[in-house]
Amino acid sequence: MFFEQARIRHARHWLHALLSLFIVLAILECAPQSQAIHHMKRHIAPRQNFGGNSVPLIVTNWCGETIYPGINTQGGTSGPSQSGFELQPGNTQNFSVSADWQGRVWGRTNCSFNSQGNGPANGGNGGWSACQTGDCNAQVSCSGAGAVPVTLAEFTMDGGDGQSYYDISLVDGYNLPIAIVLQGGSNSSFQGIPPNATNPSCVASLGNLNPDTNYWPYSNGQATFLNTNSSSPLPFNTKTTASDVSNWCPWDLQVSPPQKPGDGVYPYPDDNIQRPVFDPCYSACSKYRDDSDCCTGNYNSPQKCQPSEYSKAVKSVCPDVYSYAYDDKTSTFIVPAGAGFEVIFCPGARSTNILSAESSLHSQIAGSGHANQGAGEIGETADSTLNASISSWAVGFAIVAALVTGALFSSL
Numbered sequence: 001m002f003f004e005q006a007r008i009r010h011a012r013h014w015l016h017a018l019l020s021l022f023i024v025l026a027i028l029e030c031a032p033q034s035q036a037i038h039h040m041k042r043h044i045a046p047r048q049n050f051g052g053n054s055v056p057l058i059v060t061n062w063c064g065e066t067i068y069p070g071i072n073t074q075g076g077t078s079g080p081s082q083s084g085f086e087l088q089p090g091n092t093q094n095f096s097v098s099a100d101w102q103g104r105v106w107g108r109t110n111c112s113f114n115s116q117g118n119g120p121a122n123g124g125n126g127g128w129s130a131c132q133t134g135d136c137n138a139q140v141s142c143s144g145a146g147a148v149p150v151t152l153a154e155f156t157m158d159g160g161d162g163q164s165y166y167d168i169s170l171v172d173g174y175n176l177p178i179a180i181v182l183q184g185g186s187n188s189s190f191q192g193i194p195p196n197a198t199n200p201s202c203v204a205s206l207g208n209l210n211p212d213t214n215y216w217p218y219s220n221g222q223a224t225f226l227n228t229n230s231s232s233p234l235p236f237n238t239k240t241t242a243s244d245v246s247n248w249c250p251w252d253l254q255v256s257p258p259q260k261p262g263d264g265v266y267p268y269p270d271d272n273i274q275r276p277v278f279d280p281c282y283s284a285c286s287k288y289r290d291d292s293d294c295c296t297g298n299y300n301s302p303q304k305c306q307p308s309e310y311s312k313a314v315k316s317v318c319p320d321v322y323s324y325a326y327d328d329k330t331s332t333f334i335v336p337a338g339a340g341f342e343v344i345f346c347p348g349a350r351s352t353n354i355l356s357a358e359s360s361l362h363s364q365i366a367g368s369g370h371a372n373q374g375a376g377e378i379g380e381t382a383d384s385t386l387n388a389s390i391s392s393w394a395v396g397f398a399i400v401a402a403l404v405t406g407a408l409f410s411s412l
């Protein structure tokens, strides 16, 4: 009902090719964890065991300052050889993980470790934390999640259905800009997937943003950007201005709000107060832990849990990311399993707007996410799938309803 019929027929031919990209309606739950909020809790079939198959997991720092990436392995046959390390500006660290790896990557900022790397420098000055954001118990090597607020790159490299699921999440707050770049390598299964549909980016820091709303990286001496070029350009978010990006974090959720003016009262609106350049932001859920923000307790359903001011602000600066547990269907990327990924911190340019650029295609929901399902079947099953999903949500499950978007590639 959402597609033009002609487009569906055209798309059907492409659905039989392996290059289908899927976008899911992925339902997340945010329940408190020791340090970070665990919210990627999809109910998916058990993963296949790929055995010895390994894929690259590459971590790159384009920030102007040294960061300490952290990697948290949540499942899979084998994870990266390191779970936390120093990464200087411009440097890249290549890992290989099993093709069924599940986990998340984040960046720690403003770190200062002791010489053993197992505690903060100077004894921590009263707090057991070595990094201003993303800290993992003041250890260089992380054994758990990073402290909120933290931007996450999340991967389920094999959901058990032959698909890889990945996303950038601001459900636990925001500290650094992140992009994810699919690494299909020489596998021909990925050659036909347009890179401008698989490589999302979220730049919500003024210092990393190109302020020109029409910024076009391909004509600025940068022939390729996030593995795309001018023949398949990334759709950028052209709506947000530099001022929007500097002010998106709700006042009370800033980690370090600027000093109050002389009388100790914030004027309203507060737009005229200069915010810090590095302005990490708690999510409403990570700061207040209210059921209504975390979609827990009495709010554990998409009907009852509405996006907060934070979630709406996130979606406006970073349209392709998860902003709250029951975010809409424009947050998770799905590709055939077997690819690796690169996580780039501080990618620059502007946030992408891939999923809503294709929103008319993504409105179609299919239940199983099987790659070879025909478009006609999708249209017919959409309603019952959605209903089934909603009833599952009602009993507290987080489920995945996949959107088959083979039509995405009908223009190839």
Ligand SMILES: *[C@@H]1O[C@H](CO)[C@@H](O)[C@H](O)[C@H]1NC(C)=O
Residues within 6 Å of the ligand: 056, 058, 092, 093, 094
């Ligand atoms: C890391 O991976 C990238 C992308 O695959 C590659 O270009 C680079 O040569 C690799 N670096 C090392 C040191 O292996």
Ligand SMILES: *[C@@H]1O[C@H](CO)[C@@H](O)[C@H](O)[C@H]1NC(C)=O
Residues within 6 Å of the ligand: 063, 065, 066, 109, 110, 132, 277, 278
């Ligand atoms: C913290 O890190 C950010 C990002 O790397 C940087 O912009 C900022 O200057 C740092 N702040 C301090 C106090 O070092």
Ligand SMILES: *[C@@H]1O[C@H](CO)[C@@H](O)[C@H](O)[C@H]1NC(C)=O
Residues within 6 Å of the ligand: 194, 195, 228, 229, 230, 231, 232
């Ligand atoms: C642009 O990227 C496509 C793959 O998306 C590739 O086939 C093409 O050769 C690239 N063009 C240039 C000029 O690099």
Ligand SMILES: *[C@@H]1O[C@H](CO)[C@@H](O)[C@H](O)[C@H]1NC(C)=O
Residues within 6 Å of the ligand: 194, 196, 197, 231, 232, 233, 234, 235, 354, 357, 358, 411
């Ligand atoms: C990717 O680039 C192609 C042109 O090669 C364009 O038709 C398509 O709309 C782009 N996809 C997105 C998501 O912007």
Ligand SMILES: *[C@@H]1O[C@H](CO)[C@@H](O)[C@H](O)[C@H]1NC(C)=O
Residues within 6 Å of the ligand: 187, 188, 189, 190, 336, 337, 338, 339
């Ligand atoms: C290439 O990708 C396909 C699709 O996911 C996968 O089934 C296959 O195992 C991959 N081939 C190699 C050599 O990794």
Ligand SMILES: *[C@@H]1O[C@H](CO)[C@@H](O)[C@H](O)[C@H]1NC(C)=O
Residues within 6 Å of the ligand: 383, 384, 385, 387
């Ligand atoms: C889905 O639910 C709506 C409202 O409850 C109902 O009208 C519709 O018939 C249902 N669709 C299917 C396919 O069950």
